[in-house]
Amino acid sequence: MAWTNEAIVSQSAAVMSTYGRWPVAMVRGQGSWLWDADGRAYLDFAAGIAVTILGHSHPEVAEAIAEQARTLIHCSNLFHIPQQVELARWLADHSALDQVFFCNSGAEANEAAIKLARRWAYASGREERREIVALEHSFHGRTLGALTATGQKKYQEGFGPLVPGIRHVAAGDIRLLEEALDGGVCAVMLELVQGEAGVIPLSPAYVQQVRRVCDERGILLIVDEVQTGMGRTGTLFAYEQYGIEPDMMTLAKGLANGVPVGAMLAKRKVAEAFGPGTHGSTFGGNPLAMRAALATVSVLERERLWERAAERGAYLRRRLERALGDHPRVREIRGLGLMLGVVLDGPAAPVAEACLHEGLLVTVAGGNTIRLLPPLIVSEEEVDTGVSRLAAALGRAYPA
Numbered sequence: 460m461a462w463t464n465e466a467i468v469s470q471s472a473a474v475m476s477t478y479g480r481w482p483v484a485m486v487r488g489q490g491s492w493l494w495d496a497d498g499r500a501y502l503d504f505a506a507g508i509a510v511t512i513l514g515h516s517h518p519e520v521a522e523a524i525a526e527q528a529r530t531l532i533h534c535s536n537l538f539h540i541p542q543q544v545e546l547a548r549w550l551a552d553h554s555a556l557d558q559v560f561f562c563n564s565g566a567e568a569n570e571a572a573i574k575l576a577r578r579w580a581y582a583s584g585r586e587e588r589r590e591i592v593a594l595e596h597s598f599h600g601r602t603l604g605a606l607t608a609t610g611q612k613k614y615q616e617g618f619g620p621l622v623p624g625i626r627h628v629a630a631g632d633i634r635l636l637e638e639a640l641d642g643g644v645c646a647v648m649l650e651l652v653q654g655e656a657g658v659i660p661l662s663p664a665y666v667q668q669v670r671r672v673c674d675e676r677g678i679l680l681i682v683d684e685v686q687t688g689m690g691r692t693g694t695l696f697a698y699e700q701y702g703i704e705p706d707m708m709t710l711a712k713g714l715a716n717g718v719p720v721g722a723m724l725a726k727r728k729v730a731e732a733f734g735p736g737t738h739g740s741t742f743g744g745n746p747l748a749m750r751a752a753l754a755t756v757s758v759l760e761r762e763r764l765w766e767r768a769a770e771r772g773a774y775l776r777r778r779l780e781r782a783l784g785d786h787p788r789v790r791e792i793r794g795l796g797l798m799l800g801v802v803l804d805g806p807a808a809p810v811a812e813a814c815l816h817e818g819l820l821v822t823v824a825g826g827n828t829i830r831l832l833p834p835l836i837v838s839e840e841e842v843d844t845g846v847s848r849l850a851a852a853l854g855r856a857y858p859a
């Protein structure tokens with residue numbers, strides 16, 4: 460098969476159409492840039508949907524993967540895996556959590572969190588506590604448990620019956636949550652910045668109230684940092700900016716810069732509810748994936764990239780406000796660090812499509828929001844280029 464955009468798109472019928480794909484095939488990446496099969500370059504402010512935090516083809520990650528592939532790719536969790544031990548220690552040392560379960564995606568990490576919360580209630584003699592309360596407009600993934608926790612009907616349509624024992628309340632009103640937290644609830648699950656819903660940060664006051672109510676009632680707080688974690692919001696984990704500590708946290712996306720790795724972290728007292736045979740994953744935490752993650756966190760820490768995300772995020776926001784703030788279709792620019800949303804008065808899809816034509820990759824969130832998720836290594840010059848391409852695209856889609 461010839462590798463041109465047209466040839467690849469026209470021969471893609473054997474791929475299930477679960478995504479509305481752009482008519483473009485990506486074949487190469489370097490830093491903040493991607494190239495398609497026709498040789499056209501794009502500035503990548505989507506980063507594979509918040510994944511490639513170090514940029515594409517980072518040499519240290521590439522070298523670590525190649526070296527590990529020559530040594531040992533997989534052996535299963537029937538054995539101790541040195542790279543897994545090392546990464547779990549790094550995560551425990553750099554977070555408020557103590558133990559880690561490794562898997563392969565964000566949805567799987569959330570499944571593990573739901574299972575551990577229920578198992579914890581069971582193991583602590585409160586078997587009647589089966590329920591999880593999540594927030595409306597949340598997104599937690601596509602597997603059945605994570606999909607049930609997702610507070611958006613459009614993702615659930617046609618997939619029932621969903622998993623029993625997961626309820627939703629509107630975010631922001633602590634009284635609604637208090638009413639929902641009856642004696643049957645074991646955990647509250649939330650994203651601190653609702654990414655797929657349109658980059659909507661929860662208020663710190665609300666999150667602190669949630670923490671207090673959970674403490675008062677002996678209920679676990681699960682924070683889904685699949686998108687916000689690994690430096691994206693300007694701190695290593697977003698919860699650091701909210702003045703709380705979760706009992707459980709889920710990670711994926713940026714953790715191994717594109718190699719599929721998910722993780723579910725928990726405080727020791729909660730993690731103890733899992734014992735041999737209670738949960739597992741054939742691939743989870745294998746030497747190849749762990750080595751890629753270790754190389755990623757080593758660069759992240761050495762270059763303190765969460766600080767870069769805070770600084771570049773502030774720069775990007777200023778530039779966006781200056782270039783787009785007066786456009787009649789721009790309602791708001793919001794978010795944290797390098798996770799920003801440009802909220803429009805109208806659908807965002809035409810702007811995203813115009814961005815593609817301008818050579819800028821963005822994603823749409825919540826229907827009316829252009830979500831910007833550049834790699835954390837993005838330069839000021841690239842930010843300038845991205846903002847001017849976005850302004851041109853906005854003008855093309857919605858002439859002022």
Ligand SMILES: Cc1ncc(COP(=O)(O)O)c(C=O)c1O
Nearest residue numbers: 564565566598599600685686711
């Ligand atoms: C907050 C959040 N949780 C979970 C997921 C699911 O992750 P995955 O697609 O790796 O299963 C996503 C993916 O977008 C997400 O943004």
